[in-house]
Amino acid sequence: MELITQAPRGTKDVLPGESAAIRRIELNAMAAAERFGYNEIRTPVFEHTELFERGVGNDTDVVQKEMYTFLDKGGRSITLRPEGTAGAARACIEHGLLAESLPCKVSYISTCYRYEKPQAGRYREFSQFGAECFGPTEAAADAEVIALAVTVLSDLGGAGAYSVQLNSIGCPTCRKNYTAALRAYFAAKAETLCGTCLGRLERNPMRILDCKSPICKEIAAGSPLITDYICEDCKAHFEKLQALLQNMNIPYVLNPRLVRGLDYYTRTVFEFVSHESATEGLVFCGGGRYDGLVEELGGPPTPALGFGMGIERTYAVLQAAGTPLPGKSSPEIYIAARGEAATQAARIAADLRRSGRRAEVDLMGRSLKAQMKAANKSGAAFCAVIGESELTAGKCTVKAMQGDESYEVPLASFAASFAAKQA
Numbered sequence: 268m269e270l271i272t273q274a275p276r277g278t279k280d281v282l283p284g285e286s287a288a289i290r291r292i293e294l295n296a297m298a299a300a301e302r303f304g305y306n307e308i309r310t311p312v313f314e315h316t317e318l319f320e321r322g323v324g325n326d327t328d329v330v331q332k333e334m335y336t337f338l339d340k341g342g343r344s345i346t347l348r349p350e351g352t353a354g355a356a357r358a359c360i361e362h363g364l365l366a367e368s369l370p371c372k373v374s375y376i377s378t379c380y381r382y383e384k385p386q387a388g389r390y391r392e393f394s395q396f397g398a399e400c401f402g403p404t405e406a407a408a409d410a411e412v413i414a415l416a417v418t419v420l421s422d423l424g425g426a427g428a429y430s431v432q433l434n435s436i437g438c439p440t441c442r443k444n445y446t447a448a449l450r451a452y453f454a455a456k457a458e459t460l461c462g463t464c465l466g467r468l469e470r471n472p473m474r475i476l477d478c479k480s481p482i483c484k485e486i487a488a489g490s491p492l493i494t495d496y497i498c499e500d501c502k503a504h505f506e507k508l509q510a511l512l513q514n515m516n517i518p519y520v521l522n523p524r525l526v527r528g529l530d531y532y533t534r535t536v537f538e539f540v541s542h543e544s545a546t547e548g549l550v551f552c553g554g555g556r557y558d559g560l561v562e563e564l565g566g567p568p569t570p571a572l573g574f575g576m577g578i579e580r581t582y583a584v585l586q587a588a589g590t591p592l593p594g595k596s597s598p599e600i601y602i603a604a605r606g607e608a609a610t611q612a613a614r615i616a617a618d619l620r621r622s623g624r625r626a627e628v629d630l631m632g633r634s635l636k637a638q639m640k641a642a643n644k645s646g647a648a649f650c651a652v653i654g655e656s657e658l659t660a661g662k663c664t665v666k667a668m669q670g671d672e673s674y675e676v677p678l679a680s681f682a683a684s685f686a687a688k689q690a
């Protein structure tokens with residue numbers, strides 16, 4: 268029995284007490300994206316496994332260890348999306364959106380799946396708010412994308428809760444020398460690296476910088492810096508981005524060892540890191556430029572950039588910062604009634620709801636006294652009791668639950684009279 272009364276490991280129910288806060292975050296994010304010219308895209312929860320192998324990269328933790336992959340009944344290898352970028356890029360290629368006027372800007376809220384070891388802020392099912400911008404090479408686009416993520420947080424009241432870490436990991440050309448330098452550095456310490464990083468040493472030593480093992484982290488702390496290898500073009504692009512951010516009053520911290528978990532990044536990479544004590548160091552948003560991805564997936568060569576912001580982690584950071592977020596909603600009015608009068612109460616509640624009001628009536632067959640208790644518990648702002656005498660008089664009294672405001676309303680035009688008083 269335990270199996271059916273316990274959610275699978277790494278999943279999380281969002282109960283009524285928290286769902287309004289989560290919805291606020293999601294709606295705010297999508298609304299901010301709209302102000303930046305992004306339109307929503309909805310792509311499938313599952314895709315062909317090859318899309319992620321190509322689009323996320325074979326050397327990544329996501330592809331090597333974390334994908335939910337299975338054969339469907341037709342024998343095709345299918346994977347539940349571990350992130351949103353690859354699917355968005357695939358859809359834009361497939362539907363020819365990249366052949367239309369650029370930039371093509373899309374945003375989404377997507378449920379993602381990764382087979383990870385569950386812990387605080389790390390689930391097997393989680394949601395991302397994502398924004399992807401296809402087309403621009405200009406640093407102005409990088410600045411705009413970062414400004415969007417910053418705006419989402421300031422809209423939500425979380426402006427002071429985090430810092431933006433920024434780096435440029437260069438282009439494939441300037442990265443060649445850097446990769447060689449990293450390989451030489453890590454090869455000299457090969458016997459202390461973790462098994463996974465040992466495998467990365469030949470293929471993709473930059474990945475070692477993103478390893479979570481404390482020993483690899485310690486070794487990585489002395490590694491060569493990209494700053495010393497970046498080419499003139501990439502350097503100019505990065506400097507332009509910084510000038511634009513400064514001009515927009517967006518503070519950032521340079522972190523020359525910041526690389527991103529996915530293979531397809533070029534030039535700009537960034538992460539939003541919480542500095543609230545309860546979520547200290549938690550990375551809740553990450554993104555950057557991925558100029559090679561669209562072509563890698565078989566589309567027209569199209570520079571692109573974007574980010575993914577984890578909804579659950581953003582919620583945790585906002586909570587840690589004490590940001591006010593909505594909770595469970597409470598009725599504006601509770602109408603208590605029994606028997607014959609309950610029929611009137613049900614009609615009045617229906618009228619109120621049709622006119623946009625939050626109204627409650629008893630559905631549990633409670634006594635009037637118990638209904639008043641329930642009204643109190645529900646947090647209703649007003650209540651009205653319809654008893655025998657009210658029914659006869661054709662009117663009742665609306666009372667504020669706090670304070671002593673009260674007034675009479677006719678039963679026949681309850682909803683309209685209540686609305687007039689509330690205005």
Ligand code: ATP
Nearest residue numbers: 383388389390393528550551552553575576577580
């Ligand atoms: P981490 O280093 O914590 O594993 P990541 O680099 O794998 O993160 P990204 O692929 O950049 O994460 O995903 C973007 C965002 O999605 C993260 O910043 C985080 O907010 C969220 N995210 C990623 N994996 C998870 C997870 N397992 N549970 C909850 N949120 C996640």
Ligand code: MG
Nearest residue numbers: 328329383528
């Ligand atoms: Mg991860």
